[in-house]
Each structure stands twice: as structure tokens, then as C-alpha cells.
Amino acid sequence: MPEENPVSVLLTQRGISHRVFRHEKAVRNVEEAALARNQRPEQVIRSILFRLEEGVYVLVLIPGTQQVSWQALRRYLGRSRLTLATHEEVLAVTGYTVGTVSPIGVPASLRILADKGIFSYQEVSFGSGEANTAIIMKREDFIYALGKVEVGEFALPES
Numbered sequence: 001m002p003e004e005n006p007v008s009v010l011l012t013q014r015g016i017s018h019r020v021f022r023h024e025k026a027v028r029n030v031e032e033a034a035l036a037r038n039q040r041p042e043q044v045i046r047s048i049l050f051r052l053e054e055g056v057y058v059l060v061l062i063p064g065t066q067q068v069s070w071q072a073l074r075r076y077l078g079r080s081r082l083t084l085a086t087h088e089e090v091l092a093v094t095g096y097t098v099g100t101v102s103p104i105g106v107p108a109s110l111r112i113l114a115d116k117g118i119f120s121y122q123e124v125s126f127g128s129g130e131a132n133t134a135i136i137m138k139r140e141d142f143i144y145a146l147g148k149v150e151v152g153e154f155a156l157p158e159s
Helices: 006-013 030-036 070-077 087-094 139-146
Strands: 019-022 044-053 056-063 111-115 123-127 133-138 150-152
Touching (some): 006 133, 030 044, 044 087, 056 087, 123 139, 133 139
Parallel strands (some): 056 111, 111 150
Antiparallel strands (some): 019 133, 044 056, 123 133
16 A cells, blocks of 8 residues: 555544545546546535735635636735746645645645635545545535635636
């Protein structure tokens, strides 16, 4: 058995219930990940890092296949300009590589914005800090593990 991944280690140290899910093969998108985990795509939480200005970042948590509403994010943050972080910035700021980013284990100083839609299901999954591996948790445990986050409407309305 491979050693525990970074997020699982942190959750275990904090006594928070979770399980590690290792994909048998690489997944290419949220739909494939959800299918393998026996979940709906909306239960897969994506963590997306935005750069507000030099050295200032915000992590946005969004459900599955939904897209971030740049307009809503700009309005909420009171900013006219923001960009997606580069792969290098994601690693430097979060400690995780793109595709493995977890909201658990990031620096406490990193501001986290959670779209309210991520709390719609009793079970969620998200990045574990390790490629092709996810953490699956009950919603209540996830909320506890997240700690202080700002909840709002950051996703584009579904058509």
C-alpha cells in the first residue's frame, strides 16, 4: 500500500473521518472522476486559485462541472481585475500541483471562497494533494475540516 497522501495525513492527525480513493487509471475530467467514485459530478469539488495582485491570492471552491462567474467573483472581491494563477503560482501558494489542489492543508493565510453549491450533497470529494487520488468525506466532516471560509454564489448559473 502506498504511503498516505498529504491531505489524509492532516485529516487523520485532526481525527476527522474521511476515506482515500485511488483511481485505477488517470481521469481526464470531472465526469470521469465522479463516475469512478460513484458520485454525481456536482459532488466533486474543484479548487481554483486566482491571483488578485502580486502576492495576493484567493482559492475558490466550486462544484463539479460548473464554471466560476468572473463577474460575481470580481463583484464579491471588489476588484476589477483578477487572473487565474499559473501552475508555478499554484504550487508555490498551495503546496499542491494543478489537478491535486485541496482546500485542506493550504496556508492558513490563504483566503478561501466556497460556492454555496458545494454544500448541496451529503458526500463530497476533492483533491488529496496526490495525482489520481481523492478524499471522500461526509459534508459535515468537510465543513468542520474546512474551518473558516467565505460562502457565496461564485458559479455561473446553470443553463
